[in-house]
């Protein structure tokens with residue numbers, strides 16, 4: 001039985017079918033679906049071969065070319081319908097169908113969560129993966145859970161978000177010069193993707209970095225998983241990583257050299273409940289790193 005979206009109204013099944021009218025849904029029923037690691041590589045890679053070319057088809061073995069001026073939108077769409085990791089597809093859809101009691105009257109997105117924010121950002125945040133009852137419910141990264149509450153409140157305090165809260169897609173929130181992505185796009189059991197799942201999903205991040213890095217000045221890695229994913233993705237893109245390899249820590253900074261210019265990588269403890277409840281991460285600590293990112297990017 002469908003449930004109404006908190007902002008858009010209308011009834012939505014859980015998980016939400018592509019193109020059903022969910023606020024911000026980038027996909028349509030025709031968006032090509034990756035069903036294997038090889039499919040992810042092909043569909044991610046073809047989004048950024050040429051910024052004016054979209055190679056798309058529902059069958060990854062037969063490609064046709066159509067033109068589009070929005071490769072990032074096409075990438076978001078392809079990510080949002082991915083079915084490559086059998087365990088994660090099963091988990092995200094099971095959570096969407098069963099729901100947490102507090103959200104029993106809401107529809108759950110139940111699909112991969114694409115990046116969100118400014119399409120030409122100067123600051124890029126890289127997190128771990130969607131939360132089962134957060135982004136997996138709302139369809140927007142870091143939206144609808146305690147981690148997101150902390151993160152958006154801080155982004156607002158340092159001038160990178162228009163509102164202090166992020167509750168659901170279509171709530172009027174906007175990021176300013178900033179975009180956020182998860183290294184793994186599907187909610188994993190216990191917040192722990194396996195190494196093969198991480199590697200299967202990596203081409204989506206690689207493709208997104210390829211499209212975004214022409215404007216990005218600062219990458220903020222939320223947690224060690226995000227730090228490693230950012231380093232791997234930027235290395236794959238040709239950025240030179242200092243030796244010895246920079247280690248993650250809260251407030252850690254590294255400069256990665258690109259062909260045309262450098263990018264700063266900042267480390268920040270993940271605003272997980274484990275970190276915020278225990279005081280390992282405080283609001284001033286979070287504000288310090290995000291404020292530093294805003295300053296380095298010229299957004300302060």
Ligand code: SF4
Nearest residue numbers: 082084085112186201
């Ligand atoms: S984790 Fe990534 S590769 Fe795996 S199903 Fe989700 S979007 Fe696809």
